[in-house]
Amino acid sequence: MEPPVRPCTAVRGGATVKANWSPIGHIELLENGEAFYPRVFEAIAQAQTEVLIETFILFEDKVGWALHAVLLDAARRGVRVVLTVDGFGSCDLGDDYVGPLTAAGARVQFFDKRPRLLGLRLHAFRRLHRKLVVVDGARAFVGGINFSADHLGDFGPQAKQDYAVLVEGPLVAEIHRFALSNTQDRGRRRWWWNRPRIALAQARPDTTTEAWGAFITRDNEAHPTDIERHYRLAIRMARHELILAHAYFFPGYRLLRDLRNAARRGVRVRLILQGEPDMPIAGLAARSLYRYLLGAGIEIHEYCERPLHGKVALADDDWATVGSSNLDPWSLSLNLEANVVVWSRAFNQHLRHRLEHLMRHHCQQIDAEAEGSSRVWRLGSSVLVFHLLRHFPRWLAWLPRRKPRITAVPPAPTPHEPPPA
Secondary structure (H helix, E strand, C coil): CCCCCEEEEEEECCEEEEEEEEECCEEEEEEHHHHHHHHHHHHHHCCCCEEEEEECCECCCHHHHHHHHHHHHHHHCCCEEEEEEECCCCCCCCHHHHHHHHHCCCEEEEECCCCCECCECCCCCCCECCCEEEECCCEEEEECCCECHHHCHHHCCCCCECEEEEEECCHHHHHHHHHHHCCCCCCCCCCHHHCCCCCCCCCCCCCCCCEEEEEEEECCCCCCCHHHHHHHHHHHHCCCEEEEEECCECCCHHHHHHHHHHHHCCCEEEEEEECCCCCHHHHHHHHCCHHHHHCCCCEEEEECCCCECCEEEEECCCEEEEECCCECHHHHHCCEEEEEEEEEHHHHHHHHHHHHHHHHHHEEECCHHHHHCCCHHHHHHHHHHHHHHHHHHHHHHCCCCCCCCEEECCCCCCCCCCCCC
C-alpha cells in the first residue's frame, strides 16, 4: 500500500513535481562515525533481501574494509547488494576491494569514472555527492558521512564533525524508490526550459502526526534548485530562530538576503561554520561574507575543535534538515545531493541541543565590532572572492562536457571459474 502523503506541487514547462510529506515511524540523529557506522553495519548484517548504497568517498581503510566485510557476507547469503561510488571521490578503489564483491554477486558501480591525466583527477565537477544507505526498503540512512576513517575521533586532529539520520517508516519508501532508480544509468538529458521546479507553496505538512519527512534531491536535470528552495522557504517562514551548521558556506545572494531579512525582523540567526577549514579556499569564501551577515545581527560561531563537515539546519520548533548538501556553489549548482527535511518537534529539539552544545563548548563566536573594523584591502578582497566564486558554476556550465554515466564493474570470476582468455 502506498504511504499517505501531503503533496506540494508545481507545474512548469508541462511537467509536475511533487514534494511529498510522508510519516516517519522512527528518526534518529547519528553524530559522527562513532554513531553512524555501527548502526549501518548492523543493518546490513541483518539484511534479508537488499542493500543499496551511494557514497561520495569510500576508502580502503579500517572503515572501508569493515563495510566490505558486511557487504561480502550479505552478498554471499543471497542479499542483493548494489554499491555506487563516485568516480572522483573513490577513484582509488582497487581490484582487491571490488573483485571479491562482484564475484559474490554484488553490483559495484562508479559514477563518471575517468582515467587520471598525468596523475591528476581533472573531473572534479558534477560529482555524486549523496550519502545514502537503504536496507530491505525498511531502513534508510541519509546524511553527510562518507565511508572513511576520518569520520572517527581516533583519526586525530583532522577527524570530521558530521551528522546523518536513520529513518524508518513510510518515508523510507520514497528514499528506496529513488535509490533503486539509480542502480543503472539514467535516461536522456532534459534541457533547461523543460526542467520542472519544486513549489514553495507548502512549507509544512497539514497534519497533527508527530513526525513527517520529505526526501529532497538535487541534480543537473529535473531538480537543480530543490534543496536551496526548501532552505529559502524555511528561512522566510522562520519566526524566532534559525541555526545552520555548514562546513562549506557560500550560498547565492538570494539565500543570503533571506537570512539578513530574517535577522532584521527579529529572528535569532546563528551560523556554525568552519574555524579550522580542511580547504583554505572554503574558509576564505565564508569569511568574505562575515561583514555582510554580522551587520544584520546574525551570529557566527566558528567550530575550532576539528574540521566541520556537517550539513544540518533547523528553523523554529519543528523544521529541520540533515543531508549531503552544503550551501556553496558546488552543492547548490553542480553536485548530486540528497537531504531529508523533517517536521518533528522532538527531532528539532534534539538537534538544537546538540548544536548548542557544539557552540557552547567547541566554538568561538566572531566579534561583530572587530570584524567591522577590518582593513579596506580585506573588504576589497572579500568582494572579489564573492563574485569570483559565486559566478564560477555559471562559467563552468559553458565549458564543453559529456554527460556523466554510471558504469558497473564486470563481475569477477568466482574461485571455481577460470579467468577469461
